[in-house]
Amino acid sequence: GAVVSQHPSWVICKSGTSVKIECRSLDFQATTMFWYRQFPKQSLMLMATSNEGSKATYEQGVEKDKFLINHASLTLSTLTVTSAHPEDSSFYICSASRTALQETQYFGPGTRLLVL
Amino acid sequence: GEDVEQSLFLSVREGDSSVINCTYTDSSSTYLYWYKQEPGAGLQLLTYIFSNMDMKQDQRLTVLLNKKDKHLSLRIADTQTGDSAIYFCAAEDGSSNTGKLIFGQGTTLQVKP
Numbered sequence: 001g002a003v004v005s006q007h008p009s010w011v012i013c014k015s016g017t018s019v020k021i022e023c024r025s026l027d028f029q030a031t032t033m034f035w036y037r038q039f040p041k042q043s044l045m046l047m048a049t050s051n052e053g054s055k056a057t058y059e060q061g062v063e064k065d066k067f068l069i070n071h072a073s074l075t076l077s078t079l080t081v082t083s084a085h086p087e088d089s090s091f092y093i094c095s096a097s098r099t100a101l102q103e104t105q106y107f108g109p110g111t112r113l114l115v116l
Numbered sequence: 117g118e119d120v121e122q123s124l125f126l127s128v129r130e131g132d133s134s135v136i137n138c139t140y141t142d143s144s145s146t147y148l149y150w151y152k153q154e155p156g157a158g159l160q161l162l163t164y165i166f167s168n169m170d171m172k173q174d175q176r177l178t179v180l181l182n183k184k185d186k187h188l189s190l191r192i193a194d195t196q197t198g199d200s201a202i203y204f205c206a207a208e209d210g211s212s213n214t215g216k217l218i219f220g221q222g223t224t225l226q227v228k229p
Contacts, residue, residue: 043219044159049216051216057214104161104164105215106161107160110157
């Protein structure tokens with residue numbers, strides 16, 4: 001149990017286009033989902049926390065107009081990178097937990113974004 | 117805020133024990149976690165420990181927690197080549213009510229045959 005999927009696993013896009021990444025909890029309902037970004041050989045940096053049906057909470061320094069997060073249902077959250085630029089190229093990983101507090105986060109396999 | 121530190125690299129021989137160390141700063145972290153990341157993949161939860169415990173054992177994995185020193189370690193017994201990966205220590209941000217985790221930089225474990 002507690003499987004989280006991401007789609008797509010790989011995406012290459014042109015500079016200026018928008019890219020949507022989906023994160024799904026397959027066998028549980030996720031009250032809270034988290035979006036992380038990971039640069040090569042570096043740790044995960046939390047971008048935002050989203051709760052179903054409410055606006056996402058963004059970490060300091062993360063542009064909410066650039067990284068749009070929607071948590072429309074208890075099993076799906078989406079991250080849209082708007083007007084992507086090469087510096088947005090990264091590995092984006094989502095995680096999901098059943099509740100906000102003291103609950104293990106289960107991670108998706110990640111989406112690698114390359115902006116040309 | 118919370119800060120989590122790990123050594124960056126560890127190399128062991130197959131069959132030896134591996135010990136990966138982690139320090140954290142927020143004493144109010146309730147849970148501490150160990151995750152494994154293989155190349156190009158997401159994170160796999162290995163184990164976690166509640167802050168009122170000193171030790172937790174799960175098959176080849178042993179987690180030790182020294183709450184006074186804010187030191188966490190992961191011991192892998194009989195390390196195998198398949199254990200080669202990056203291991204992340206993570207602590208709950210005690211000031212957050214959203215279950216936010218703070219990750220260490222990750223320790224690359226290299227297992228030589």
